[in-house]
Amino acid sequence: MVTDSNNHKFFMQLAIDAAWENQLLAYPNPAVGAIVVEDGRILSIEVHKKAGSSHAEVMALVSAYETKSGKEVDFDKNDSFASHEFLRSFPKDFFSKCSIYVTLEPCSHIGKTPPCASLLGDLNIKNVYIACKDPVAKHSGGEEYLTNLGINVKCGILEHEAKELLEPFTVWQNRAFVVFKLAQSLNGRIGGKNISSLTSRTHMHSIRSVCSKLLIGGSTVRIDRPTLDSRLVKGKAPDVFIYSKDEKEIDRNIPLFNIENRSVEIGDNLDFLNLPSLVMVEGGAGMLEALKDKIDWLLVYQAPTLSANKLSYNADLRLKTLHIDKKEEDIIIWSKKI
């Protein structure tokens, strides 16, 4: 591959890949990645970590400062106000040769954090490359704001890939975004404890800790007697909805009932999926079949084993792979139903 400093797709792909690492975890905010480049040299690659903390652009600018200066900042980059204040204290030309690549249009409104578009304008940044516009009307306007300041703005680089990355955010504006999680071996066997690695389970706990509700099949609850908390990330245990026609069949001594600050509902009315939210589904083949029409994405943790003992599962679903990631032993496969 011949590369050049206009190799926008190369840089944007790095930002998109970084954002995938944090997919769902900033709920209710979107997964966003940003990278800062100066004279073709990558100064930083960052993502927006969680709602309320610094946006990806701000993280990337502070890290770019660290790379350029060789000095570490003495505050938490995730602290949006401290980061904005720090960046605004720079001489006007500090970032004037820099380009920023960001997977989502910089925000133009004051939310929990100050607007990124005005920060980029004040820093006199040279180029702003955007993958896709903000689908939420009240957030958008960043592109126009920056263009009006005379900054070179280019929108639409890897737009399709960025829209896929953004899909959960777009969906949960209006209804539940539903992710079905499966842990399996390479030959598609499920069930039993700890098929997947500690790294995978930790990742899964981090999603549990931010999701609105965990939806699980009654038979899985009865057989596995799970706890369904987020202990591996010391996070909040998710509220649980047990999908079962018969409430009496569920033994209240199952550990998931003994978690503080968690609500547990049992029933077969899934109307809550109409509410804007993030819902993770855990269960086996039966649950997959039952929820087939409600699922947006599948999240598969695939262990590098061929196993003869575990259960195989049946389903007829066509998917599109969105992103894959090798996380130590396992691979993580994000796909959407098509």
Next chain:
Amino acid sequence: MVTDSNNHKFFMQLAIDAAWENQLLAYPNPAVGAIVVEDGRILSIEVHKKAGSSHAEVMALVSAYETKSGKEVDFDKNDSFASHEFLRSFPKDFFSKCSIYVTLEPCSHIGKTPPCASLLGDLNIKNVYIACKDPVAKHSGGEEYLTNLGINVKCGILEHEAKELLEPFTVWQNRAFVVFKLAQSLNGRIGGKNISSLTSRTHMHSIRSVCSKLLIGGSTVRIDRPTLDSRLVKGKAPDVFIYSKDEKEIDRNIPLFNIENRSVEIGDNLDFLNLPSLVMVEGGAGMLEALKDKIDWLLVYQAPTLSANKLSYNADLRLKTLHIDKKEEDIIIWSKKI
């Protein structure tokens, strides 16, 4: 991530990932990747395409010239002699601020192509970063040669990852490197025609076109009646060894017998696996079980479908995932037996 121009691992990983794209395909040469960086800016990412064509370093230097100059060369970069001659015609300082990252120690011997080490020396390149040394004694010495010239050489960046990349090459110096290929759905179902995408099948045909022998189970031959050629890449059809105790059971009208310039053997003596070579195995669960102890790597083409109709397969194997790649619809998983 804070980055800086000393971010050796970042650059080396790009070179390693590029090389994986061409894994096995340069047989009997190794998969090698190289990238050229100037002032932290990536000028090129290239791989060694096939035995007899330009080595990765040479490809990357010619592409780096194209990026730096903005001009395309008017010869085939894969032509090693033309590329060497072209590069040696440059003024001494053209690459003197450049670093090259290469996954394997630059060669120091004259093989089908002139030695890379002397080229790098003559070009007065600033830094040579090497992931791992050449395991073949008569090829090595490149690091020492360059160090003696006073060039800054650093060896061992992502050495472990580079050794995994190089494993087939290391093995086939002494005996057959055996790759078991499987095409499956996401839920581990195999069998039937065209589970995997055209892109996956094309990739598989490109391996067939370079491998020493294709080893296939007798029952797969009887049931699928395959052709086993390399038509999708217009390559040489591989020689075939049908693993079967009873030669008479195989119908000679099966298409694989009617391919020109191919030898077909039938038998159960696998002594040919002791010879230095690249052997790809195609077959189902039975063949996987029978060959369990002979397999080095598994190559899985995984389609993004959940399928209820195909066959599930059983095996008990622990693996280590080496590399994953999203190739359009499918994912490709390279793993080794552990």
